Amino acid sequence: MTCFDMKIAHSDSGFLKSLYFLSLIPLLLFSCKTSSRDGVEEEQFAKYWYQGKAEINVFELKQSRYGEVRDGKAVMIFVTEDFSKKKQVKLDDPAANPSDAQKVMKLNMTREFVTGVYPYQTMLSVFTPVADEIYSPKITSSVTEWCGQSFSQLNLRSGGYQVKQFSYFESEGDSETKINAMPEDELFNRIRLSPELVTAGEQLLVPSLTFQRFAHIPLKPENAEIIKRELGSNQAEIEVTYSGIGRKLTIRYQQFFPYEILAFQEIWTKEDGKNEITTATRTTMKMLDYWNQNGKAFEPLREDLGL
Numbered sequence: 001m002t003c004f005d006m007k008i009a010h011s012d013s014g015f016l017k018s019l020y021f022l023s024l025i026p027l028l029l030f031s032c033k034t035s036s037r038d039g040v041e042e043e044q045f046a047k048y049w050y051q052g053k054a055e056i057n058v059f060e061l062k063q064s065r066y067g068e069v070r071d072g073k074a075v076m077i078f079v080t081e082d083f084s085k086k087k088q089v090k091l092d093d094p095a096a097n098p099s100d101a102q103k104v105m106k107l108n109m110t111r112e113f114v115t116g117v118y119p120y121q122t123m124l125s126v127f128t129p130v131a132d133e134i135y136s137p138k139i140t141s142s143v144t145e146w147c148g149q150s151f152s153q154l155n156l157r158s159g160g161y162q163v164k165q166f167s168y169f170e171s172e173g174d175s176e177t178k179i180n181a182m183p184e185d186e187l188f189n190r191i192r193l194s195p196e197l198v199t200a201g202e203q204l205l206v207p208s209l210t211f212q213r214f215a216h217i218p219l220k221p222e223n224a225e226i227i228k229r230e231l232g233s234n235q236a237e238i239e240v241t242y243s244g245i246g247r248k249l250t251i252r253y254q255q256f257f258p259y260e261i262l263a264f265q266e267i268w269t270k271e272d273g274k275n276e277i278t279t280a281t282r283t284t285m286k287m288l289d290y291w292n293q294n295g296k297a298f299e300p301l302r303e304d305l306g307l
Helices: 003-011 015-031 042-049 184-193 209-215 300-305
Strands: 054-065 068-084 101-115 118-129 138-145 148-157 160-167 175-179 201-206 222-232 235-242 247-254 261-269 275-288
Touching: 054 101, 054 261, 068 118, 068 184, 068 275, 101 184, 118 184, 118 209, 138 184, 138 209, 148 209, 184 201, 184 235, 184 247, 184 261, 209 261, 275 300
Parallel strands: none
Antiparallel strands: 054 068, 054 275, 068 101, 101 118, 118 138, 138 148, 148 160, 160 175, 201 222, 222 235, 235 247, 247 261, 261 275
């Protein structure tokens, strides 16, 4: 029986049954939610994420590179949008083909820092379904510096990822392969949807695309252990440890909706036993429809963000 059928059946009953039904309305409304992801409360989620703005988070970055820690900035931009299931791109007109539309949480994450005389810029984009219980259909990552640039793209097709990688390094070159495991980069979006979507324990994960480029290691699933812990003061963290490649990622977040990311740390234990430690601590957060604020008059907003 559908939610609508239940309402009709009760409307035909007597006064006492009507009163009884009215008392059940809150329960019925809750049970008739359409989201297939457990832990995502639709009404609360929609009120925050479907208001036509993006959440801009600015972090003070301490990026370890070439054995030294570099000061920089990291920015996490979280926003929902309509995504094409077929083409795996943002839809220009979702109403024109609603069956192809899929609501996703998009993370665009940038890092900017300087190594000596030359700058580094990285960008990560992760598209994670809000309702459908599948891995992120698309993830892209780029690393740009004066020596050249590298680009990676993962597309979820037929139960696995089609991976394309391009690099200016001869040893890495241009390659295409297939892998099948959840990407580590998806964890940030899973936390934002609901921390319940992050499963503790041992599992196969695809390490961070940015880390893979920095470490110059093959991109493949690795054994990882995820630990979830409460920190007090309404904060919690997840810790991801890869014993095989010496990587540990820790993400600290607010324990209540909308589960804002407060900080993250990366530790890479290299073969010589030395640790390279990268930390990012959030300093500013604003909700902005930044795509409508591209004139010179809006440039002071960058100062407000600490950029």
